[in-house]
Amino acid sequence: MKTIIQHSTDTQIATQIAIANHGEIKHYNSHIRLYTDQNLDLDKLRQTYQLDFNYLPDTFDFQSAALFVSDMDSTLINIECIDEIADFANIKPQVAAITERAMQGELDFNSSLIERVALLKGLDVAVLNQVYTERLQVNPGGKALIQFFKNKGIYSAVVSGGFTYFTNRLAKDIGLDHARANELDIKDGRLTGITQGSIVNADAKAEFIKELCQQYGISTNQVIAAGDGANDLKMMSIAGLSVAYHAKPSVIKQANIVISVGGLDKMMDFFDE
Ligand SMILES: [Mg+2]
Known part of the structure; x- marks a missing residue:
């Protein structure tokens, strides 16, 4: 399971992406997290929605x-x-x-x-x-x-x-x-x-x-x-x-x-x- 951060609180966009990728979303104060097994093309998402998207890196301990x-x-x-x-x-x-x-x-x-x-x-x-x-x-x-x-x-x-x-x-x-x-x-x-x-x-x-x-x-x-x-x-x-x-x-x-x-x-x- 991957976590994708949508650096905006636009629920409509997050929901749309979640449905298309059989994922779930969770709301935070400043952003929304998407959880999915699918591989998402972040560059495409960035271009389509003109928003910042990133995978939550699993190689770095915040x-x-x-x-x-x-x-x-x-x-x-x-x-x-x-x-x-x-x-x-x-x-x-x-x-x-x-x-x-x-x-x-x-x-x-x-x-x-x-x-x-x-x-x-x-x-x-x-x-x-x-x-x-x-x-x-x-x-x-x-x-x-x-x-x-x-x-x-x-x-x-x-x-x-x-x-x-x-x-x-x-x-x-x-x-x-x-x-x-x-x-x-x-x-x-x-x-x-x-x-x-x-x-x-x-x-x-x-x-x-x-x-x-x-x-x-x-x-x-x-x-x-x-x-x-x-x-x-x-x-x-x-x-x-x-x-x-x-x-x-x-x-x-x-x-x-x-x-x-x-x-x-x-x-x-x-x-x-
Ligand atoms: Mg410089």
């Missing part, structure tokens, strides 16, 4: 979850920070095009980051604050999710191929326990067009999870990793549970859980008993 690690840009927040910084230099289209290709996995991440950061050379650091205060928003359900994890004793972290200016500030604002990203080099109040230290790429993201697991004495099987881009695939593959959030097709294909319609708080549906 009660032993200990750490949530999320990508930042376009996962935990609504923007790609580097594209918005570039907007202040009037080069958003050029930079955004590179970001898009990098997130689709078409470009080497390191060289794409070096290229984009170089284009920002000379920009006043005040734009970082402007991007944060005027354009950056936590994605729907994000703050509730972090609070939910906190209440359950699950640590949370953000890891990003973006920049520490944003990850550190975000971590402070929404109560994340850890943050890691690239450090923009600054001189005389302006961006120098390079980053300091080694680049936080796909390998470094996975490494960050391992480091935190070691620090807390937990297994990577107890980690939930969420992302949307190609540079999240490695960290998602070592985590016990991977979540594709409004993600690129290559990420959706690899993830245990797919959320493409609802907010980050849809992850909470899996914890209901």
Whole structure:
């Protein structure tokens, strides 16, 4: 018997699916669970009803979850920070095009980051604050999710191929326990067009999870990793549970859980008993 989560409380849709698949349904506050022996084509359901559907994973123990690690840009927040910084230099289209290709996995991440950061050379650091205060928003359900994890004793972290200016500030604002990203080099109040230290790429993201697991004495099987881009695939593959959030097709294909319609708080549906 499989359990399918319909991440909406639309009874009509759930009933329709249950009848078609000789299943039963059970109502929860924020979602409906379907129980059936049939194999359902979730992609088809998602397309037909424009809702999020997922199997309740039987390979992950939600009660032993200990750490949530999320990508930042376009996962935990609504923007790609580097594209918005570039907007202040009037080069958003050029930079955004590179970001898009990098997130689709078409470009080497390191060289794409070096290229984009170089284009920002000379920009006043005040734009970082402007991007944060005027354009950056936590994605729907994000703050509730972090609070939910906190209440359950699950640590949370953000890891990003973006920049520490944003990850550190975000971590402070929404109560994340850890943050890691690239450090923009600054001189005389302006961006120098390079980053300091080694680049936080796909390998470094996975490494960050391992480091935190070691620090807390937990297994990577107890980690939930969420992302949307190609540079999240490695960290998602070592985590016990991977979540594709409004993600690129290559990420959706690899993830245990797919959320493409609802907010980050849809992850909470899996914890209901
Ligand atoms: Mg991202």
